[in-house]
Amino acid sequence: MTDAAELFSEERSAEVVAASFAATPDPRLRRVLTSLVRHLHDFVKDVELTEAEWAAAIDFLTATGKMCTDTRQEFILLSDVLGASMLVETINNRAVGGLTESTVEGPFHMVASPPRDLGADIAEDGKGAPCLVTGSVTGSDGAPVANATIDVWQANDEGYYDVQQPGVQPPLNLRGLFTADADGTFWFRTIVPRYYPIPQDGPVGRLLTATARHPNRPAHIHFEVSAPGYRTVTTHLFVAGTPYIDSDAVFGVKPSLVREFPEVDDPGRAAEVGLPNPFRTVNFDVVLRPDTVDREA
Amino acid sequence: MTDAAELFSEERSAEVVAASFAATPDPRLRRVLTSLVRHLHDFVKDVELTEAEWAAAIDFLTATGKMCTDTRQEFILLSDVLGASMLVETINNRAVGGLTESTVEGPFHMVASPPRDLGADIAEDGKGAPCLVTGSVTGSDGAPVANATIDVWQANDEGYYDVQQPGVQPPLNLRGLFTADADGTFWFRTIVPRYYPIPQDGPVGRLLTATARHPNRPAHIHFEVSAPGYRTVTTHLFVAGTPYIDSDAVFGVKPSLVREFPEVDDPGRAAEVGLPNPFRTVNFDVVLRPDTVDREA
Numbered sequence: 001m002t003d004a005a006e007l008f009s010e011e012r013s014a015e016v017v018a019a020s021f022a023a024t025p026d027p028r029l030r031r032v033l034t035s036l037v038r039h040l041h042d043f044v045k046d047v048e049l050t051e052a053e054w055a056a057a058i059d060f061l062t063a064t065g066k067m068c069t070d071t072r073q074e075f076i077l078l079s080d081v082l083g084a085s086m087l088v089e090t091i092n093n094r095a096v097g098g099l100t101e102s103t104v105e106g107p108f109h110m111v112a113s114p115p116r117d118l119g120a121d122i123a124e125d126g127k128g129a130p131c132l133v134t135g136s137v138t139g140s141d142g143a144p145v146a147n148a149t150i151d152v153w154q155a156n157d158e159g160y161y162d163v164q165q166p167g168v169q170p171p172l173n174l175r176g177l178f179t180a181d182a183d184g185t186f187w188f189r190t191i192v193p194r195y196y197p198i199p200q201d202g203p204v205g206r207l208l209t210a211t212a213r214h215p216n217r218p219a220h221i222h223f224e225v226s227a228p229g230y231r232t233v234t235t236h237l238f239v240a241g242t243p244y245i246d247s248d249a250v251f252g253v254k255p256s257l258v259r260e261f262p263e264v265d266d267p268g269r270a271a272e273v274g275l276p277n278p279f280r281t282v283n284f285d286v287v288l289r290p291d292t293v294d295r296e297a
Numbered sequence: 298m299t300d301a302a303e304l305f306s307e308e309r310s311a312e313v314v315a316a317s318f319a320a321t322p323d324p325r326l327r328r329v330l331t332s333l334v335r336h337l338h339d340f341v342k343d344v345e346l347t348e349a350e351w352a353a354a355i356d357f358l359t360a361t362g363k364m365c366t367d368t369r370q371e372f373i374l375l376s377d378v379l380g381a382s383m384l385v386e387t388i389n390n391r392a393v394g395g396l397t398e399s400t401v402e403g404p405f406h407m408v409a410s411p412p413r414d415l416g417a418d419i420a421e422d423g424k425g426a427p428c429l430v431t432g433s434v435t436g437s438d439g440a441p442v443a444n445a446t447i448d449v450w451q452a453n454d455e456g457y458y459d460v461q462q463p464g465v466q467p468p469l470n471l472r473g474l475f476t477a478d479a480d481g482t483f484w485f486r487t488i489v490p491r492y493y494p495i496p497q498d499g500p501v502g503r504l505l506t507a508t509a510r511h512p513n514r515p516a517h518i519h520f521e522v523s524a525p526g527y528r529t530v531t532t533h534l535f536v537a538g539t540p541y542i543d544s545d546a547v548f549g550v551k552p553s554l555v556r557e558f559p560e561v562d563d564p565g566r567a568a569e570v571g572l573p574n575p576f577r578t579v580n581f582d583v584v585l586r587p588d589t590v591d592r593e594a
Contacts, residue, residue, distance in 0.1 A: 008380065008548040010387045017380035017548060023509040032350065033508065035343045037379060043336035044384050047329050054376070054385040061372045065362005075358045079351070082334060083305065083314035087341050088351045090307045211330065212320040251305040251314065 014041040060203055067202040071163070073107055077204045080104065080250035081213070093233075095256075099140055100286045103252040105234045106222065108161045113151050113175040121189035121274070122176040125169060128157030128191025130275040131261060133237075135284040137184040137225055144184030145288060148227040151177050152188070154220070159196030189273070192261055192280055193219045195243050198250065208249070215249050218242040223286070230288035237284050259284060311338040357500055364499040368460065370404050374501045377401065377547035378510070390530075392553075396437055397583045399532045400549040403519065405458045410448050410472040418486035418571070419473040422466060425454030425488025427572040428558060430534075432581040434481040434522055441481030442585060445524040448474050449485070451517070456493030486570070489558055489577055490516045492540050495547065505546070512546050515539040520583070527585035534581050556581060 008016050017037045024030035043049075049057075067074035079085045085104050093102040116122065123130070137148035153175045155161050162173040174193075180186045197215040199205065208215050219242035226232040238245060238258040245253060261280045264270070270277035305313050314334045321327035340346075346354075364371035376382045382401050390399040413419065420427070434445035450472045452458050459470040471490075477483045494512040496502065505512050516539035523529040535542060535555045542550060558577045561567070567574035 006543055007550050007552060008383050008387070008545075010384065010391070013380055013384045013387070013548075020380075020510055020544070020548075021508050024507070025509060026507070029507060032344050032346070035340055039336045039340035039343070040379060040381055041384055043332055044381060045388065046332045046336070048388050049329070049385050051385060051389050053329065054382070058370070058372050058376065061358070062362055062365045062370070065359055065365065065372075068359045068362065073355070073359070075355045075362075079355065082337060083310055083317075084337055084341060085351070086305050087307065087310045087338055088346050088348060090305070090310070091342065091345050092348050094307070210321070210323070210326060211318050212322060213317055246303055247317070248305075251310075251317075253304055255304060 010045075013045075014038045017041070060207075063203045071110065072199065072202075074202045074204055076107055077198060077202070078207075080106075080198070081204055081208065083251045086251040096140070096289065098287055099289050100225075100233050100235060101254045101256050102233050102235045103254060103257060104250060105224075106250075106252075108155075108163065109151075109153060109222065109224070110163060111172065111175070113153055113177040114172045116176040116178060116188070118178055118181060119187055119189065119274070120176060120178075122152065122174050123156075123189065123191045124173045125156075126191075128193075129280055131190050131192050131280040131282065132187065132264075132273050132275060133190060133221070133282055133284065134187045135185070135286060137180050137186070137227065137286045137288060139230065139288055139290055141290075144182075145180065145227045145230060146182045146184055148180040148184055148186075148225060148230075148286075148288070149177065150180060150186050150286075151222075151224040151226075152190075153222045154190065154193040155196050157191055157194050159194040189275060190221070192239060193221060195219045213249065214244070214247065216244040217248055217250060218245040218253060220252075223284070225286045225288065227288060229291055231291055233286065233288060235286075237282065239282075307342075310342075311335045314338070357504075360500045368407065369496065369499075371499050371501055373404055374495060374499070375504075377403075377495070378501055378505065380548045383548040393437070393586065395584055396586050397522075397530050397532060398551045398553050399530050400551060400554060401547060402521075402531045403547075403549075405452075405460065406448075406450060406519065406521070407460060408469065408472070410450055410474040411469045413473040413475060413485070415475055415478060416484055416486065416571070417473060417475075419449065419451075419471050420453075420486070420488045421470045422453075423488075425490075426577055428487050428489050428577040428579065429484065429561075429570050429572060430487060430518070430579055430581065431484045432482070432583060434477050434483070434524065434583045434585060436527065436585055436587055438587075441479075442477065442524045442527060443479045443481055445477040445481055445483075445522060445527075445583075445585070446474065447477060447483050447583075448519075448521040448523075449487075450519045451487065451490040452493050454488055454491050456491040486572060487518070489536060490518060492516045510546065511541070511544065513541040514545055514547060515542040515550060517549075520581070522583045522585065524585060526588055528588055530583065530585060534579065536579075 018034045064074045095101045137145040162169040219239040220236035240260045261282045265278040267277045315331045318330045361371045392398045434442040459466040516536040517533040537557045558579045562575040564574045
């Protein structure tokens with residue numbers, strides 16, 4: 001009365017479980033789950049996972065879920081340190097020649113950046129090495145993107161975001177929402193950010209410790225650049241020479257996103273841009289993809 | 298200053314992430330994580346997971362963690378419905394000819410079974426079709442295992458375990474810890490269990506609904522049989538002909554574990570075993586592997 005051919009076996013485990021999803025109404029969900037089951041079973045078989053290791057995995061995943069709150073997303077952190085976030089991001093934003101490459105958004109874009117005028121200083125507490133950021137937004141045809149929106153956020157010179165230091169940093173410190181001018185150019189004042197560790201007080205931190213991995217991200221400024229008719233790009237501007245530039249804990253670095261931040265020692269120029277002398281500078285020209293271009297083009 | 302060859306790319310994603318685990322002190326942990334990363338990245342690439350699907354996966358895993366309590370383990374349930382629990386169990390307990398096959402322990406062995414005398418009735422509320430369970434415990438050489446320990450637990454005839462119905466079922470209803478006699482035989486009285494659904498009020502239930510899978514497990518009695526010098530076997534005795542015997546939601550059925558529960562209509566025998574007439578019977582002979590036998594033998 002039981003049909004052994006349809007029952008679970010080590011040899012046919014993935015087939016049998018995949019078959020249980022055969023009636024899934026959504027064909028995409030069916031495809032994703034079938035592939036997930038196949039790769040999950042291949043992994044278990046490849047390492048011959050022991051019962052104790054399986055139990056440890058259950059405990060780890062449970063603790064990861066328990067760590068999540070409105071302001072802490074430990075599963076995203078886990079996806080990040082396993083390179084899964086960066087892989088999904090890369091697959092869905094394959095760079096076409098000349099376009100600005102994207103990278104992970106990260107977990108700190110949790111508050112809306114305040115609209116600010118071009119040239120404004122987003123370092124509300126004035127702490128750190130002053131820096132002038134300039135740049136332009138163009139389409140892939142080279143035409144300026146007038147009035148593009150540039151959303152920026154970054155850590156301070158101690159490696160903390162405002163939301164991590166309430167009462168220490170002013171609210172919305174080092175965040176700004178800018179509108180490029182008619183020829184797509186933008187500029188603002190800030191300070192040079194520092195590298196920082198991802199949160200280490202949860203299961204992901206324990207994983208990094210157990211594997212002798214450091215938790216640090218190289219110094220960067222987050223950019224999200226958008227304009228009607230163009231695909232939004234979420235990316236970072238990395239500080240050349242920052243510690244951990246070759247070993248980002250979340251694998252976010254792409255060579256095209258790394259820039260020198262040279263020092264300018266010129267009192268006249270400093271006065272002109274409203275910064276103390278000397279100051280650092282960086283230029284970031286952003287190239288957007290028109291919405292009409294197929295992503296595989 | 299950045300070495301592009303060491304940075305993340307779609308093509309080399311798994312290699313780059315695996316390399317980050319290269320200094321893991323425990324070689325087994327390094328091996329498991331390297332394989333995990335490779336299969337995880339293969340999965341993401343195979344289906345070209347979208348950013349929306351990735352976000353849905355993060356939300357699903359987070360909700361699964363949030364559902365876990367001291368008496369509810371949603372990640373084990375997830376592992377169960379994906380066949381991962383059964384695969385780990387099968388790999389680690391490969392059947393050698395003649396030995397009793399194992400299956401998943403399940404989440405309901407959370408309270409210790411009460412020691413009972415051979416012949417005792419574990420159906421404390423007397424509800425359901427009465428049943429006599431008989432059996433023997435031998436080693437793979439056929440020699441009886443005197444005084445083997447037989448731990449049994451099961452659902453009632455409505456498909457619920459005692460811990461799911463506090464105040465409805467007596468505490469420790471349908472659980473018992475027996476000691477076989479000197480020739481390894483055992484017997485006890487119970488009722489025939491019913492099939493039942495796994496818990497459906499969490500993320501795993503939503504997964505089953507979205508994939509048009511039923512949540513049911515075929516009727517079974519759990520056994521955990523142990524004795525000094527033998528490897529403990531954790532298994533089920535399945536009721537032949539029960540609904541869902543060919544489509545267990547957690548893939549636990551093995552043909553060697555399915556038994557008929559025939560009815561006996563014999564007032565004399567009924568009086569002898571202390572059950573109303575007619576009653577059901579089942580026999581389960583358990584064969585244990587000596588600890589000294591290599592599992593691959």
